[in-house]
Amino acid sequence: MPNMSFLRGLNRALGDEMERDPAVCVFGEDIGVAVSNVTIGLLKRFGPERVVDMPISEQGFTSVATGAAMAGARPVIEFQIPSLLYLVFEQIANQAHKFSLMTGGQLKVPVTYLLPSSGSRTGWAGQHSDHPYSLFAHVGIKTVVPATPTDAYGLMITAIRDDDPVIVFAPAGAVAQREDVDYDTLGPVPLGVGRLHRQGTDVTVVAVGHLVHDAIAVADELADTISVEVFDPRSLYPFDWDGLAASLERTGRLVVIDDSNRTCGIGGEILATAAEEMRLTAPPKRVTRPDGAVLPFARSLDLAVQPSRAQLRTAIEAVVKN
Amino acid sequence: MADSTELYRCVRLIRRFEERAIAMVRSGVIPGGIHPYIGQEAIAAGVCGALRSDDIITSTHRGHGHVLAKGADPIRMLAELAGRETGLNRGRGGSMHAADVGVGIYGANAIVGAAAAIATGAAWWQRRAGNDRVAVTFFGDGAVNQGVLLEALNLASLWHAPVLFICENNGFATTMRVNESTAGSITGRAEAFGIPAETVDGMDPEVVLAAASAAVDRARAGDGPTFLECLTYRFDAHHTWEHVARPRYRTADEVAAGTVRDPVEIQGERVPEPVRAEIDAEIEALLDEAERFTADSPEPDPAGALDYLYADGLRGRAGVS
Numbered sequence: 001m002p003n004m005s006f007l008r009g010l011n012r013a014l015g016d017e018m019e020r021d022p023a024v025c026v027f028g029e030d031i032g033v034a035v036s037n038v039t040i041g042l043l044k045r046f047g048p049e050r051v052v053d054m055p056i057s058e059q060g061f062t063s064v065a066t067g068a069a070m071a072g073a074r075p076v077i078e079f080q081i082p083s084l085l086y087l088v089f090e091q092i093a094n095q096a097h098k099f100s101l102m103t104g105g106q107l108k109v110p111v112t113y114l115l116p117s118s119g120s121r122t123g124w125a126g127q128h129s130d131h132p133y134s135l136f137a138h139v140g141i142k143t144v145v146p147a148t149p150t151d152a153y154g155l156m157i158t159a160i161r162d163d164d165p166v167i168v169f170a171p172a173g174a175v176a177q178r179e180d181v182d183y184d185t186l187g188p189v190p191l192g193v194g195r196l197h198r199q200g201t202d203v204t205v206v207a208v209g210h211l212v213h214d215a216i217a218v219a220d221e222l223a224d225t226i227s228v229e230v231f232d233p234r235s236l237y238p239f240d241w242d243g244l245a246a247s248l249e250r251t252g253r254l255v256v257i258d259d260s261n262r263t264c265g266i267g268g269e270i271l272a273t274a275a276e277e278m279r280l281t282a283p284p285k286r287v288t289r290p291d292g293a294v295l296p297f298a299r300s301l302d303l304a305v306q307p308s309r310a311q312l313r314t315a316i317e318a319v320v321k322n
Numbered sequence: 323m324a325d326s327t328e329l330y331r332c333v334r335l336i337r338r339f340e341e342r343a344i345a346m347v348r349s350g351v352i353p354g355g356i357h358p359y360i361g362q363e364a365i366a367a368g369v370c371g372a373l374r375s376d377d378i379i380t381s382t383h384r385g386h387g388h389v390l391a392k393g394a395d396p397i398r399m400l401a402e403l404a405g406r407e408t409g410l411n412r413g414r415g416g417s418m419h420a421a422d423v424g425v426g427i428y429g430a431n432a433i434v435g436a437a438a439a440i441a442t443g444a445a446w447w448q449r450r451a452g453n454d455r456v457a458v459t460f461f462g463d464g465a466v467n468q469g470v471l472l473e474a475l476n477l478a479s480l481w482h483a484p485v486l487f488i489c490e491n492n493g494f495a496t497t498m499r500v501n502e503s504t505a506g507s508i509t510g511r512a513e514a515f516g517i518p519a520e521t522v523d524g525m526d527p528e529v530v531l532a533a534a535s536a537a538v539d540r541a542r543a544g545d546g547p548t549f550l551e552c553l554t555y556r557f558d559a560h561h562t563w564e565h566v567a568r569p570r571y572r573t574a575d576e577v578a579a580g581t582v583r584d585p586v587e588i589q590g591e592r593v594p595e596p597v598r599a600e601i602d603a604e605i606e607a608l609l610d611e612a613e614r615f616t617a618d619s620p621e622p623d624p625a626g627a628l629d630y631l632y633a634d635g636l637r638g639r640a641g642v643s
Contacts (some may be wrong), residue, residue: 057473059469060477061439063436063443064439064446065443067441067444067446068444068446068447070440070443071444071447072447073450095436100633101631102415102429103414103419104409104411105629105633106411106423110633142636164633237638
C-alpha cells in the first residue's frame with residue numbers, strides 16, 4: 001500500500017482536479033519549480049497557461065483570480081507564507097467573499113486559497129509564523145484545516161469544487177505526516193463534518209490541525225487513568241456543531257487546543273457554543289497561543305508561545321477533576 | 323459602435339436618472355445616498371458605446387453611468403438604489419454595488435481601485451477560454467495611487483490581457499485635488515508598464531467613443547491593454563451627504579467654470595431638435611415608470627437578509643440562539 005505524505009496529498013488533489021476540470025488553474029509565486037513541493041510535476045503536465053507563476057504582486061493576483069473566477073475559471077492560489085493573508089485580506093474578505101450576496105446571487109467566486117505550511121516553522125520568526133484561520137472563520141470564509149494526508153487530499157478536492165471562496169490551511173506541524181493509503185479509495189471530504197480520531201468517555205478534546213496528533217499522543221499517555229475522545233473538526237467554517245454536541249453527550253467535559261491567539265480565536269467560539277447549547281458537566285478549558293502573540297525567533301521562545309502537550313495534559317486533568 | 327443619437331440618448335438618460343435619484347435621496351426613498359455622476363456622462367456613454375453586450379465592465383462607487391450605459395435596465399436599477407427586491411441585485415447591493423451579469427456588468431465596487439485587478443482577471447480568462455471579449459475597468463483619479471491598481475497594470479501588460487483602463491480624472495479624490503494627491507502624471511503610470519496611454523477630452527462623448535473604439539480594436543486583436551485618461555468635471559457633490567455636511571473644497575467660480583461645457587448639451591447639439599425632444603420625452607416616460615415600479619416594489623423579506631451569501635446556500639448560525 002503506498003505511503004502518502006501530507007504534501008503529496010495536496011499535490012495529488014490538485015493534479016486530479018486539473019485533470020478532471022479544465023477550468024482549474026493554479027496561481028502563485030515560484031510554483032513552476034514547486035518551491036513548496038505542492039505543485040511538483042504540474043507545470044510539465046498542464047503547462048504555463050494553467051500553472052501560472054506570478055510576480056510578487058499578491059494583492060493584484062488575488063483579485064485577478066477573483067475576476068477570472070467570475071468569468072468561469074476555478075483558480076487555486078498558493079501562498080508560501082501565511083502572513084501574506086494580511087496583505088490580501090481586502091481582496092479575500094472584502095471582495096471575493098462579498099460578491100455573491102452583494103450581487104443578489106448573480107456572481108460566484110470559486111477560488112481556493114492554499115497555505116501549504118501555516119503556523120510555526122521554528123525559526124521563521126514574527127512575520128512568517130502566524131496561523132490566522134480564526135480570522136477567516138470569523139469573516140465567514142469557508143475555512144479548512146486538515147490534520148492528515150487523506151484529509152488534506154479530500155478537503156482540497158472539496159475546496160476546489162466548491163462554488164465559494166475556500167481557504168485551506170495546511171499546518172506546518174502536520175506536513176511531515178505520512179499515511180498508508182489506497183489511492184482508489186481516496187475521495188472528497190465534505191466541509192462541516194468532523195472526524196473522531198479516538199473514542200472516549202471522560203472528556204472531549206477538540207484539536208485543530210496538527211494539534212490533533214498532539215491530542216492523540218496525550219490521550220495515549222493518559223489512557224490508563226482518563227478516557228479521552230479526540231474530535232477533529234477538519235473545517236472551522238462551517239463547523240460540525242452536531243458532531244461536537246454528540247461527543248459532549250458522551251463525555252460532558254471539554255478541552256479545546258487551538259494554535260491561534262486566545263482573544264477571538266476559534267477556541268473561544270467552541271467553548272462559548274458548548275456552554276450555550278451543549279451538555280457540559282464541568283467548566284471547559286482551552287489551550288491556545290497567548291493574547292496578541294507574535295512568534296519570537298529563538299527556538300525556546302517560539303515553543304513557549306505555542307500550545308503544548310504538557311499544557312493540554314494539565315488542562316485535561318483539571319477539567320476531569322471537576 | 324454607437325451613433326450620435328444613441329450617444330445622446332445615453333448621456334441624457336444618465337443625467338435625468340441621476341437628477342431623479344438625487345431627489346429620491348432627499349425624499350428618503352433611496353437610503354444611504356448616492357455618488358452623483360453628473361458631468362461625467364460622456365465617458366460612460368463613449369466607452370460603453372464601443373463595447374458589445376457580452377464585453378465585461380467593472381465600475382466604481384460612482385457607477386450609475388457605467389451601469390446604465392452598458393445596458394442595465396434603468397427601471398430595475400432605480401429599484402436597486404431604493405433597496406427593493408425587484409432591483410438588479412434584489413436590493414442586496416444598492417448604488418455602490420449595482421451589477422447585471424447578463425450584460426457583462428461585474429459590479430460597481432466601493433473600494434477605490436479594487437476592481438482593476440478583477441477586470442484584468444476576467445479579461446485574462448476570456449482570452450484563455452478562446453473568446454474575443456474585452457473587459458473595461460473604470461476608476462477615478464484617486465485610484466491611480468492605489469497599489470493594487472498598479473499591480474493590475476503590470477499583470478495586464480505582461481499578459482497582453484484584453485482590458486481597457488479608463489481613468490475618469492474629475493480633478494478630485496473626494497475633496498483632495500489631483501495635483502495634491504498625485505506625483506508625476508496619470509498616463510505616466512501606464513506608460514511605465516509599457517501600456518499605451520492617451521489623455522482625451524472626457525466631456526465629449528464622440529471623442530471618448532473614438533478613443534475607446536481604437537482601444538477595443540487593439541484589445542480584440544490581441545495587442546493588449548490601453549489606458550485612457552478622460553479629463554472631466556464632477557458638476558455635483560462627491561456624495562449626496564455634501565448637501566448636509568457642506569465641505570468646502572472648491573469655489574463657486576471654479577464650479578461655474580467647470581460646468582461651462584456640458585456633455586449632454588455638447589451631444590444634444592449634434593441631434594436634430596425634434597429627435598432630441600422625442601428622446602427626452604421617452605426618457606421622462608421611462609423614468610416615470612421606473613419611479614412607479616420602485617414605489618410599487620416590495621422591500622426584501624428580513625428573513626432573507628443573508629440569502630445569496632454562499633453560492634451553495636450554506637447557512638451560518640443566527641446571531642442569537
